[in-house]
Amino acid sequence: MTSMTGKQRISAAFKKTFSDADPELDRVPAYMFSGACNSQLVGSTIGELMQDGQIFAKGQLAAYERYKPDIMLMMWDLNVDLEAIGNEIRFPDDSMPVITKEILEDKGKLSSLQVPDPKKDGRLPAYLDACIEVKKHVTDSPVSGVIAGPWTIAMGLRGAANLLRDSIKDPEYIHELMEFCIQATINSTQALSEIGVGVGYSEAPASMDLISPKMYREFVFPYHKKIVDHFKEKKIGVGLHVCGNADAILDDLVATGVSNLSVDSGSDLALAVEATRGKAVLIGNVPTELFLAESAEEMRQSIQNCIHVAPNDSGYILATGCEVPAIAPPKKVDWFMDLAEELGAYN
C-alpha cells in the first residue's frame, strides 16, 4: 500500500483500541520524545532552547523535517508549571534545567500559592506559542503537548525527599497539595486543547522507583482520575507517561481512563500489553540510553522485541521509553525512525 501519514497511522492505532475495526497500516506508528536534543539541529545551547520558546519551536520543526515522527511531541522541560508557580530554576548551557529552590521547602506556603495562568505566567505562554507555531507547519502528524502531571508538580514544589517524608508523616498535607496541583494541570491541559493540540501528562516520579503501589493508589490515582474525568466530560482524551518501573500499577494507570499510556523501559511491555488491551493505546518503550550506544545493534534488537511483544488486536505505538538524551547525536536519532520503518513494515 502507499505510504500513510502520521495522522492516519495514529488514528488507526486508536481505532484498533477503541473499536472492532482493524484498519490497515503500512508500518508500526512511531515517534520519539525529543526536545532538548534538537538544540543540535538549530545550533543553540540547551539553555537557550529552554528559555526561548521560538528557538524551541524551531528545534521541533527541524526535528520534524529530519525524523518525520508520526506524532510531533512538544517536549520542552517539565519545570514550566513549577517555575510559573514559584520554583527557582537554573538553565545550564549544556544540560537540562535544574531546580535551585523549591517554593514549598516551607510547607506552610501552600495556602499562599496561586494556580498559574497559562496565558500569563512564566514560560507557559511561550510554550503555548511554540505549540501554535509548530502546529501551523506540521500538518501530516498530530501535534501533542506534554506537561507535568500533578504528582510531578507536587514533588517539584515540595522537593522529592520532603514529599516522600510527608507521605508517611503528613498524608493529609499531600492531599491538600495534590488538590492544588491538579488545578495547574487542568489549566495547562485546557489551554493546550483550546489551541487544538493533543495533551499528555508526564509523571516521572509516580513509579515504584520512588513510591509504593499503595502510595500511588492513595496519593496519585484519585487525582489522575479527577483530571481524566474532567476532560472526558468535554470529550477530550488525555495521555499519561510514567517513567521507571510501573509494572505493579499498570492496571491502576489504565483505570484512570487515559486514552493512551506510555511506559518507560523500566516497565515490562508484555504486562503493559495485557493491561491496556482494548482500553488504552499503548506507547513504548525503547531504552533511551540506546541513543548513546556505539552502534545501532542494540536499538535494532530492542525495537524488534517491542514489535514482537506489541498487540495485534489493540493499538500500539512504538516510541522511546522516555526523552531522547539531550546529548544524543542526531545521526543516532535517525536510527530510531529508520529502524521503525525497516522493522515495523507490515507485509
Next chain:
Amino acid sequence: MSQEMFDKLAQAVIDGESEDAEALAKQALEQKLDPLACITNGLTVGIQKTGELFASGEYYLPELIIGADAMKAAMQILEPALLSGQEREVTGTIVIGTVEGDLHEIGKTLVGTMMTANGFRVIDLGTDIPSADFIDAVKESGANLVGASALLTTTMLQQEKLISSLKDAGLREQVKVMVGGAPVTASYAKQIGADGYAEDAISAVDLAMRLIDAPA
C-alpha cells in the same frame, strides 16, 4: 538493660521515628550506656534491617528515607558523646556527591547513610559538585573510595569527567570509583572506566566492601 535500649533504638530507626530515636539516644546517655555500643548494636542494626526490608520489597524509598532520618537524629546525640580515643572502627573512607549540574539528592544521601551504618567514614559533599571539589576532598581525607551520582543523561557525562580528572590529579590509583543513578548502567560504568556500579544504596555497600578488599 542495655540490650533493651539497643533494641528500642533499632526499632525507632526501622519505624522511621526521628523524635523517638533522639529521645532514646538522650536517655541512653543519661543511663551511662556506651554511645559506641548504642550506635553499633542499636542504630546500625536498625538501619541494616531497614535496608533488608527495602531489598525484600516490603519497604519503599519513603521508609528508607525516614529510617535514615531517625538514624541521623540519634547519631547527632551519640557521636559527640563518644569518648576521646573511642572511635568507630573505620572500614574505609568514601567521598560522595551528586555531580555538577545535577541536584538529585535522595539516592546519594541514602548511600551515605548506608555506608556510615556499615562502618565507613563518609564525606558527603552534597549535590551539584564539580570534579575539582571531589578531588580536593579526596586529597584532604585520604579517601580510598569515591561515589558519584547522576540522575540525568546529560549529567552522566560528568562521571566520566570526574574519572579523568582523578587521573590527571594522580589520584586514580588511590581510589576506587563507584557510580550510580537512574540512567547509569553497569555497562556505562565499565565504558567510562569506573570500578563499579550499584543499583541502590544497599548494593552500594556490598560493592564498596568488594572493591576495597580487591587487590589494588
